Amino acid sequence: MQPTTSPAVSHPPTTFDGRPALLDTRGRALRDLRISVTDRCNFRCTYCMPAEVFGRDYAFLPHSDVLTYEEITRLAGIALELGVRKLRVTGGEPLVRKSLPDLIAMLAGLRTTDGEGADLTLTTNGSALRPLARPLADAGLRRITVSLDSLDDATFRRMNGVDFPVSRVLEGIAAARDAGLAPIKVNMVVKRGENEDSVVPMARWARDEGLVLRFIEYMDVGTTNGWRLDDVVSAADIVAAIEADLPLEPAAPAYRGEVANRWRYRDGSGEIGVIASVTQPFCGDCTRARLSADGKLYTCLFSAFGTDLRGPIRSGAADGDLRTILERVWGARTDRYSELRTEATSHLPRVEMFAVGG
Ligand code: SAM
Numbered sequence: 001m002q003p004t005t006s007p008a009v010s011h012p013p014t015t016f017d018g019r020p021a022l023l024d025t026r027g028r029a030l031r032d033l034r035i036s037v038t039d040r041c042n043f044r045c046t047y048c049m050p051a052e053v054f055g056r057d058y059a060f061l062p063h064s065d066v067l068t069y070e071e072i073t074r075l076a077g078i079a080l081e082l083g084v085r086k087l088r089v090t091g092g093e094p095l096v097r098k099s100l101p102d103l104i105a106m107l108a109g110l111r112t113t114d115g116e117g118a119d120l121t122l123t124t125n126g127s128a129l130r131p132l133a134r135p136l137a138d139a140g141l142r143r144i145t146v147s148l149d150s151l152d153d154a155t156f157r158r159m160n161g162v163d164f165p166v167s168r169v170l171e172g173i174a175a176a177r178d179a180g181l182a183p184i185k186v187n188m189v190v191k192r193g194e195n196e197d198s199v200v201p202m203a204r205w206a207r208d209e210g211l212v213l214r215f216i217e218y219m220d221v222g223t224t225n226g227w228r229l230d231d232v233v234s235a236a237d238i239v240a241a242i243e244a245d246l247p248l249e250p251a252a253p254a255y256r257g258e259v260a261n262r263w264r265y266r267d268g269s270g271e272i273g274v275i276a277s278v279t280q281p282f283c284g285d286c287t288r289a290r291l292s293a294d295g296k297l298y299t300c301l302f303s304a305f306g307t308d309l310r311g312p313i314r315s316g317a318a319d320g321d322l323r324t325i326l327e328r329v330w331g332a333r334t335d336r337y338s339e340l341r342t343e344a345t346s347h348l349p350r351v352e353m354f355a356v357g358g
Contacts, residue, residue, distance in 0.1 A: 016287070017256045020113070021083045022326075024299075024333035030326075031086060031257060031287035033079045035072055037103065038092040039293045039355050043125050044161030045149075046225070047191055049354050051161045053224045067295045069099075071313050073106040075291060078323050080112050082330070084289075086119040088145075092293065092354050095128040101139040108140025121145065123187070127164055129172025137179035144176050145185040145214075150198035151205055159194055173211070185212045190233040192218075196241075199233075203242045207270045214260050214273035221301055222352035235276035239263060242272065257287040283336035290356040297329055298356050302337035306351065 015021055016029030023029055040060050044051040067075075076087055087107055094100060107120055119142065126146040136144075148169055150156045156166040176184055188195075188202055199215065206213035215238045220227040242248060242263075251262040251271055260273025261280075283300075290298040295310025307329050312322060 019083070022330050024330055026284070026334065026336070028285065028333070029257075029287050030079070030083055030289055030330045032088065032289070033076060033084045033086070034088045034090055034288060034290045034356070035076065036091050036291065036293045036354075036356055037072065037089055037094050037100070038066065038097045040096055041091060041093040041125070041354055042096055042127060042162065043093065043164065045189075046159055046161055046194070047189055047218055047227075048222075048225060049161075049352075050225060061294055065294045065310075067291075067293065067310060067313075069103040069106055071295065071310070072103060072291070073110065074313070074319070075295075075309060075322065076107055076118075077110050078319060078326060079289070080110050080118060081323065082326055083113060084118070085112050086121070088121050088123060090123040093125055093127070094122055095124050095132055100132070101135040104136055104139035104141050123147065124172075125160070126169035126172035130168070130175045133172065133175035133179040133181060137176075137181050141181060143183055143185070144181045145187055146173055146176070147187045147189070148173075148202075149188050149190075150195045151201055152195075152198055155195050155198060159191075173209075183212050185214060187214050187216055189216045189218055190238055192231045192233050196233050199238055199241050200245050203246060203272060206272070207246070207265065210270065212271065212273065214275060216275045217278040219277050219301075219353075222354075224352065229278075232278050234279045235261065235274040236279065238274055248272070257285040277338055281338040283339050286336075286338075289330065292351070292356045296356075297326070298351060299329065299333045300335040300337045301351075301353065301356065303335065303351060306356070 016023060016027065021029035041049055043049070044054060089103070104120065108117060110118055112118055120140060121143045122136065122141055123145045126148065129146065146169065149159045151166060153166045157163045173184060186206055190196055190199060202213060215235070217235055218227070218232050239248060247266040248263040249266050251264040253262065260275050262271055262273050264271045290301070292298065292306060295313065296306030296308055298306040307325065309322065309325065312325065
């Protein structure tokens, strides 16, 4: 009699968060796609696109190099087939691109593998939001993130580099609320010597207004902002400054891969997030890919190189070919540059944040 063999052990499919996923070499699922629709911006924030570098004669992408809305939608649709659930439209400043609600309507028509609409959101400096909030919401935008570094007009005007008044951004946020975009998140980059005095007033304001405020450590993205570690206000210092005024307790992440560390006000009046990408970099759960305005796919904000998708699209690639490129790029992904960047990548060229979207 033949010895009995034990039945084959069946391994459950490897998943990241309980759903089928395209995994990279470190087991991270592709879940988010950030889509930069333009490299242009009407602001010259000192930490992102400083006016000394991005002056009148700076050569932005020619229009013919920028993906069309049809091309973006096609790539986003393929990404959703591969398990992406969140689409974030960004830039540059996305609202400077013509007829943006048309793109939102096209993206809103796409479906995830579960047959649902994607979690469709947008990051903007808010300068043109007042007239556009309603058309964007009507087109299918669900929620929005507005970048705002201070409520103090003089500080804000200085940091945005173009003397733009804070009142106009506040009007944009009000319009977003009236249009039913929810939740409204606010991103504040904290830079030493520029706006650390604004941390507590911003926290109070956001709490009173029911906005989700996220503080971002000033990052060494790109090569043009003259980044120095001394200019970074750490997440720990940001939390301590707020805690002294408004007691906080840590809150659990809402989902695996969440970028911000969440803190809740002890009196139950709301929460803040802190993105500690300099002092506590963590790549283990990063689920984000970025599509640049000219159609390059980046798997990390700190990458030097992206994979060209515009070339294949414009030379007639079928959906299956594009899908294979995405699968190959994500499947081969090994990067954890945020954790390594101070040691290993500081000498390498880097893509600029405005080019691939924040
Ligand atoms: N123009 C849009 C906006 O202002 O939100 C979208 C693009 S912007 C590059 C996206 C986000 O990146 C913004 O919240 C911005 O403050 C943030 N950002 C840009 N440069 C940064 C840096 N060096 N460190 C941290 N955050 C940065």
